[in-house]
Amino acid sequence: MQKEDKLKDELKDVSFGISAKQTIYAPKGYFDQLPDRVLDRWKTEEGKSIPRTISIRRMIATAAVISGLCVGVTWWTNQYTFRHTNNEISSEDAYQYITEHIEDFAPMILESGRLTEEIHTEIPQSTTIEEYLMEEMEGEDFESIF
Secondary structure (H helix, E strand, C coil): HHHHHHHHHHHHHHCCCCCCCCCCCCCCCCCHHHHHHHHHHHHHHHHHCCHHHHHHHHHHHHHHHHHHHHHEEEEEEEHHHHHHCCCCCHHHHHHHHHHHHHHHHHHHHHHHHHHHCCCCCCCCCCHHHHHHHHHHHHHCCCHHHC
């Protein structure tokens, strides 16, 4: 029984029939006068503009935010590039150092020239290598080398 009473009370609140709530009606002629009132208000406010102080404040705040972002991005990118370039030298600096101290590099250049000449040697045949290894090992087992 209690469930039915609760359901009836809920249906009374939800139904589209006559409700117990008092409705508020618009005064007579309100909607007839509404377009004229809106147009009159619009005409009076048309001449008024936003105060300059508010728009100047907004422009200053916007400029400050944009400047802060630019400074932050510049600082971050410079910090990142300095980390990677502090220990490196440019190719111009290296070239200048070598030309100023060429006498220090001369022995290395001459030595590298000799090495290229000595690299061209003959490779012995495999039978010759086997005979040499057998003489050096004097009959020992071949796997004992490793």
